[in-house]
Amino acid sequence: MSAYLYTFIDFVAAHRHWAYALVFLVAFSESLPVIGAVIPGSTAIIGISALVPSGAVDLIPLLLAAIAGAIVGDGFAFWLGYRYREQIVRMWPFSRHPEIIAKGTAFFDRHGAKSVLLARFTPPVRPFVPLVAGILHMRMLRFYVANVLSALAWAPAHVLPGVLVGASLALAGAVAGRLAVLLVLLVGALWAALLLARLGLRWGLPRLDTELNRLWRWIISHETAPSRLLRAYLDPARSEFKTLLLLTSVLVVAAALFVGILETVVTASPSVAMDVAVYHFFQGLRTSWGDRILVGVTELGDAAVTMPVGAAILFWLVWRRAWHAAAYWLGAIALAVAFTIAFKLVLQVPRPADLYAGVNEFSFPSGHTIVSATVYGFFALLVAREVGPRWRAVLTGGTALLVTAIALSRLYLGAHWLSDVVGGIAFALAWVALLGIAYLRHRPPRLGAGALLGVAGLALSLAGTYHVLRAHPADLQRYAAHEDIRIVGAADWRPSAWQSLPARRIDLEGEAEEPLTLQWAGQPQILMKELQAAGWRESTPWTLQSLLLWLAPSADPLVLPVLPRLHDGRAPVLVLVRANPSGNGHDGRLALRLWASDVALQDGMAAPRPVWVGAIIEERLRRPLGLMTLTTARPGANGPRDILAAALDRSDRVHRALLAPDRTWDGQVILASDSGLAAGQGSKP
Secondary structure (H helix, E strand, O other), rough: OOOHHHHHHHHHHHHHHHHHHHHHHHHHHHHHOOOHHHHHHHHHHHHHHHOOOOOOOOHHHHHHHHHHHHHHHHHHHHHHHHHOOHHHHHOOOOOOOOHHHHHHHHHHHHOOHHHHHHHOOOOOOOOOOHHHHHHHHOOOOOOOOHHHHHHHHHHHHHHHHHHHHOHHHHHHHHHHHHHHHHHHHHHHHHHHHHHHHHHHHHHHHHHHHHHHHHOOOOOOOOHOOOHHHHHOOOOOOOOOOHHHHHHHHHHEEEEEHHHHHHHHHHHHHHHOOOOOOOHHHHHHOHHHHHHHHHHHHOOOOOOOHHHHHHEEEEEHHOOOOHHHHHHHHHHHHHHHHHHHHHHHHHHHHHOOOOOOOOHEOOOOOOOOHHHEEEEEEEHHHHHHHHOOOHHHHHHHHHHHHHHHHHHHHHHHHOOOOOHHHHHHHHHHHHHHHHHHHHHHHHHOOOOOHHHHHHHHHHHHHHHHHHHHHHHHHHHHHOOOOOOOOOEEHHHHOOHHHHHOOOOOOEOOOOOOEOOOOOOEEEEEEHHHHHHHHHOEOOOOOOHHHHHHHHOOOOOOOOOOOOOOOOOOOOOOOEEEEEEOOOOOOOOOEEEEHHHHHEEEEOOOOOOOOOEEEEEEEEEEEEHHHOOOEEEEEOOHHHHHHHHHHHHOOOOEEEEOOOOOOOOOOOEEEEEEEEEOOOOOOOOOO
């Protein structure tokens, strides 16, 4: 069988266009009664998938072929059982081996509808359970839901390991044992997490009920203002008890989060650096297709959409004479808009970019986030109390997904800072929770959830489609990516302008990390060529194969890829490594990362020359338990910087005044360029 399998894989490698059809047929045949028990379909799919890293076949079509084959195969077996029930049982080999059907039936009886999903990953019964499901006349909708979901999980579980094997064939002998140990550790960690979750459900929920009952006994036994207030809406006998308790928790947490963010914005705390880093991070993700999609998403939060949706819901509530709900609905939207305008006018936080005029030119808090979260969130609260648990979960999840997408679109398009969006979500959650508590306390009548959902969905579809079609071209121009570059004179760089750039790398949380000991004016490619002549080399790119290098014994430090680090939200444009001349070449290396800055130098009539900032560190390698390789950045920036300076022909050193004594860095920074801008203006290294 192995010889035939290898011949089969060789055929696929030589006939690329047949690969997807073969994977479809193999996945299809694995689901067929009797045939699926003897065909090594999983092994064949893994073998074909191993050709993906070489480019012989493509990953996505391979996955789609495996998914389609699995769905069609199970569907065909189900149809056979559904159509020929008793005839199937009397046919060979089932007539000679009735235990086959018996085992499939026992499996089906034990697991019910889940048996279709579980059987996909249980080889002994997989070819027979879909047939048995058809014989027992399982409901067709339930079968195909389980069939499709199991295929979506089964195909990646077979294709992706094959891809990993193909990417690591050269390293398989060196890392197999270590990889096995790591997989055991991973499975153990997952098992422990599952055990803790089960313990939490088994012991945590009963304890929570006990504490809630204790709280209720305290409430009814005390005659104080807080106890009377809690007694008004935290009665366990009420059907809304759990909802009110949940809303109370959301109100407390969201209000505390909003107050904390408001404090950081008012006091201009160091978290503002996190805003800038996250802004640059999202701007680095910009693509033309991403812009088109997320501009459309952000338009669903525009007033041209949320106001018609709000008006349609208000009209429905008034038509139904639900005056109580209509008053809350109108107040929710009106006060959310009023609060947003008031905060903007009082704080007057500028946006990352000039996008609007008037009160909307200010950034905090995000009006898009507050209004959309209030409209869609309070609507979900009105409807959720009248639908079953499943629809309630779908409604809540859909609302959260829509509001989150709108919030992320504001960050991606550079319309708001992170604090604006998170503060807006926190405020909206607190506001909706407060309104929900007040609204549900009065035991409001039913509103007709189905019709109300239809009205809101129709309004959102019509208003959203019309607004996106009308405003999309102009909004693409409005939200076009732009970069704020400060132009300074080349003659001012050495005397003062270099000090306007940050002294240390700023991570995504706004924290200051290792010193930035290099400023380079010009093209990074020229810097790379100059350093390559001095023994530096480009870092190995991150791939599946290079990832496995971290598991190889005695890996060459210069071959291991360098861990990515962001500066001010930006990814490095250049990463170089070289052996550390002062240490053991097998245990360490020097790593240089270069990032873009917001400064460019103007020298006469020539085009502005961008300035890049870099950090060079010494990394030491550790191999815990001989299972993997880890890198640790050693403290001390002076030695690595001096090695870098010796490799640059045209460079100066300047000294940055440090706010506090630092044993790891003396404050010196290298200034260098691709045409000698800095030469002769400072101390030569």
